[in-house]
Amino acid sequence: MKILVCISKAPDTTSRIAFTDNNTKFDENGVQYIVNPYDEWYALVKGIELKETLGGNVTTITVGGSDNEPIIRKALAIGADDAVRVDLETGDSFVVASQIAAYAKDQGFDLILCGKETINYNSSLVGGMVAEMLNMPYLSLATSLTMEGSTAVIEREVQGGVEVLEVTGPFVLSAAKGLAEQRIPNMRGIMAARTKPLNVIAAISVDQTAEIVSYTLPAPKGACKYVDADHPEELIRLLHEDAKVI
Amino acid sequence: MRTDLYQGHDYYLMDEWLTEEHKLIRDTARAWIKKEVSPIIEEAFEQGKFPKHLIKGLAEIGGFGPYIPEQYGGAGLDQISYGLLMQELERCDSGLRSTSSVQSSLVMYPIWKYGTEEQRMKYLPKLAAGEFVGCFGLTEPDHGSNPGGMITNFKDMGDHYLLNGAKMWISNAPFADIAVVWAKDETGRIHGLVVERGMEGFTTPTMTGKWSLRASDTGELIFDNVKVPKENLLPGRSGLGAPLSCLDSARYGIAWGAIGAALDCYDVALRYAKERQQFGRPIAAFQLQQKKLAEMITEITKAQLLTYRLGQLRNDGRATSAQISMAKRNNVDMAIHIAREARQILGGMGIINEYPIMRHMMNLESVITYEGTHDIHLLITGMDITGENAFS
Numbered sequence: 295m296k297i298l299v300c301i302s303k304a305p306d307t308t309s310r311i312a313f314t315d316n317n318t319k320f321d322e323n324g325v326q327y328i329v330n331p332y333d334e335w336y337a338l339v340k341g342i343e344l345k346e347t348l349g350g351n352v353t354t355i356t357v358g359g360s361d362n363e364p365i366i367r368k369a370l371a372i373g374a375d376d377a378v379r380v381d382l383e384t385g386d387s388f389v390v391a392s393q394i395a396a397y398a399k400d401q402g403f404d405l406i407l408c409g410k411e412t413i414n415y416n417s418s419l420v421g422g423m424v425a426e427m428l429n430m431p432y433l434s435l436a437t438s439l440t441m442e443g444s445t446a447v448i449e450r451e452v453q454g455g456v457e458v459l460e461v462t463g464p465f466v467l468s469a470a471k472g473l474a475e476q477r478i479p480n481m482r483g484i485m486a487a488r489t490k491p492l493n494v495i496a497a498i499s500v501d502q503t504a505e506i507v508s509y510t511l512p513a514p515k516g517a518c519k520y521v522d523a524d525h526p527e528e529l530i531r532l533l534h535e536d537a538k539v540i
Numbered sequence: 541m542r543t544d545l546y547q548g549h550d551y552y553l554m555d556e557w558l559t560e561e562h563k564l565i566r567d568t569a570r571a572w573i574k575k576e577v578s579p580i581i582e583e584a585f586e587q588g589k590f591p592k593h594l595i596k597g598l599a600e601i602g603g604f605g606p607y608i609p610e611q612y613g614g615a616g617l618d619q620i621s622y623g624l625l626m627q628e629l630e631r632c633d634s635g636l637r638s639t640s641s642v643q644s645s646l647v648m649y650p651i652w653k654y655g656t657e658e659q660r661m662k663y664l665p666k667l668a669a670g671e672f673v674g675c676f677g678l679t680e681p682d683h684g685s686n687p688g689g690m691i692t693n694f695k696d697m698g699d700h701y702l703l704n705g706a707k708m709w710i711s712n713a714p715f716a717d718i719a720v721v722w723a724k725d726e727t728g729r730i731h732g733l734v735v736e737r738g739m740e741g742f743t744t745p746t747m748t749g750k751w752s753l754r755a756s757d758t759g760e761l762i763f764d765n766v767k768v769p770k771e772n773l774l775p776g777r778s779g780l781g782a783p784l785s786c787l788d789s790a791r792y793g794i795a796w797g798a799i800g801a802a803l804d805c806y807d808v809a810l811r812y813a814k815e816r817q818q819f820g821r822p823i824a825a826f827q828l829q830q831k832k833l834a835e836m837i838t839e840i841t842k843a844q845l846l847t848y849r850l851g852q853l854r855n856d857g858r859a860t861s862a863q864i865s866m867a868k869r870n871n872v873d874m875a876i877h878i879a880r881e882a883r884q885i886l887g888g889m890g891i892i893n894e895y896p897i898m899r900h901m902m903n904l905e906s907v908i909t910y911e912g913t914h915d916i917h918l919l920i921t922g923m924d925i926t927g928e929n930a931f932s
């Protein structure tokens with residue numbers, strides 16, 4: 295199987311979130327980046343698992359500047375065979391998807407995997423857009439993927455149950471928690487990653503369709519109130535009189 | 541134990557001196573520890589047993605001989621990488637780090653440096669992969685700080701050596717497959733011999749009753765007329781300098797490791813101080829607690845700078861034994877003080893095994909004693925700067 299996995303960076307979950315330029319830019323000062331967990335733990339590992347059982351090749355693609363190379367090396371250390379970086383500093387989901395589609399269109403991938411969302415922007419847009427641009431089926435939020443011959447069987451969690459889908463031919467899939475189990479790279483992998491190819495390609499020219507107007511931080515979390523388990527009536531009173539939700 | 545929320549602390553932005561690969565190696569070790577070791581380390585410590593099932597994982601993250609060349613199964617990494625690995629391991633537990641540094645610096649290092657090509661090929665790949673565990677026998681019941689006085693000895697019997705004597709306080713001894721043993725020949729000169737489990741007359745009783753380094757197994761090595769094949773002698777170097785050069789490598793790793801233990805204590809205490817409320821405020825808001833925390837990060841930062849520089853010198857092959865002594869002594873002492881202060885910040889909670897601080901504190905009592913005691917390292921610095929020997 296020829297597999298493409300979309301990898302992007304995301305701020306470490308312990309990062310302090312702040313904005314600059316009148317709340318229009320994310321303040322990157324002191325922020326540590328990690329591989330977006332949905333890309334790394336589920337999409338990438340699923341790709342590697344499929345390659346290990348069925349043979350083939352796993353390529354990663356990242357749209358971004360050279361500051362993405364540490365996360366790309368990590369993906370290679372975990373087990374991707376080679377990587378592509380589309381050299382482009384910024385862009386909205388449409389621009390990113392256009393770059394991935396432009397690269398993938400004549401490469402003959404059987405499967406394009408991405409995470410269900412990045413943990414910073416949570417837009418869940420790129421996978422669907424790539425599928426549309428390549429005229430491929432899009433299966434979102436997959437929690438299981440198995441290949442039965444040329445047919446892929448996909449499970450997704452829906453309200454109150456599990457939906458099972460089948461697809462044949464090349465498709466795009468977004469990975470949700472459960473699709474695979476996180477793998478920690480090992481020293482052999484880290485050593486092998488040194489010499490795996492990382493190809494930097496030029497971006498195509500596409501216009502942004504969306505612009506970020508401003509960011510705001512969520513309101514600080516309120517203090518937590520403990521209610522004695524022996525007095526549920528107190529909980530009811532608080533919900534009714536203080537929180538006014540019931 | 542609680543969920544391991546550990547985060548590194550890098551007050552002087554020293555990560556900028558690390559390569560991307562250094563950071564990947566460190567983060568990998570940290571992720572492995574959080575997944576595989578943190579959930580079980582308190583129990584292992586309580587039971588007084590090294591968790592042997594971790595050996596394979598330790599090998600996979602590069603915990604055995606990371607700087608040994610690739611042709612012998614190592615990872616061919618630099619000394620900073622080795623240091624970072626030791627730091628992450630000891631951040632979790634000094635016993636875990638001990639197992640790794642004994643194997644790397646005290647077993648693999650002498651075989652690599654002083655062994656024949658056959659010995660290297662026979663032992664190093666298996667040690668790197670964790671298929672073999674090794675130990676290092678230098679200390680004897682009556683010769684600790686003064687290993688040159690050892691009485692363990694071997695006689696040339698023509699087609700083999702006959703080894704007699706006993707070693708004590710030997711990390712990994714109870715389950716080691718091989719032991720690098722330092723013993724005197726008939727002329728009184730010290731040599732290294734590889735003794736294999738199963739050789740007749742060789743036993744490794746476990747030492748019990750430790751209040752420290754409980755998650756690392758410690759034992760004796762007893763040699764009762766053990767016939768050691770001649771090809772098991774390490775021919776490359778003899779004299780006390782041979783084992784001492786291994787100790788240089790291990791002590792260098794301890795200098796990094798101690799920073800890890802200190803970082804963990806600081807990290808736990810800082811988080812606790814911000815969350816714990818007394819008199820209507822977080823205890824982190826009181827000057828007395830801030831003094832403790834501020835002094836901790838200051839001392840950690842100084843140790844980080846000292847140790848990084850030592851790593852550069854070691855990469856260049858220029859670090860002296862005395863420089864290594866200074867870092868080992870300073871950093872372990874720094875860590876032990878931080879453990880004690882951090883414990884106080886947690887009040888009563890500080891003595892409970894839900895938090896790692898008491899375990900670190902108890903472990904560090906071994907670390908400040910083994911691989912040269914705190915006093916002995918001072919004497920080394922003293923001799924280095926004055927030219928006067930105050931040992932004997």
Ligand SMILES: Cc1cc2nc3c(=O)[nH]c(=O)nc-3n(C[C@H](O)[C@H](O)[C@H](O)COP(=O)(O)OP(=O)(O)OC[C@H]3O[C@@H](n4cnc5c(N)ncnc54)[C@H](O)[C@@H]3O)c2cc1C
Binds near residue numbers: 642677708752753916
């Ligand atoms: C948990 C643990 C694991 C160990 N693992 C190993 C191992 O794997 N392999 C191994 O070979 N050894 C190992 N050791 C042994 C360790 O290296 C020795 O304990 C150490 O060298 C000190 O020796 P000693 O205990 O005999 O103390 P001693 O040498 O008896 O020292 C007692 C005290 O006297 C002081 N002292 C001694 N000489 C002088 C002097 N000239 N001037 C001033 N003060 C002096 C010391 O500083 C110390 O405070 C281990 C020890 C421990 C506790």
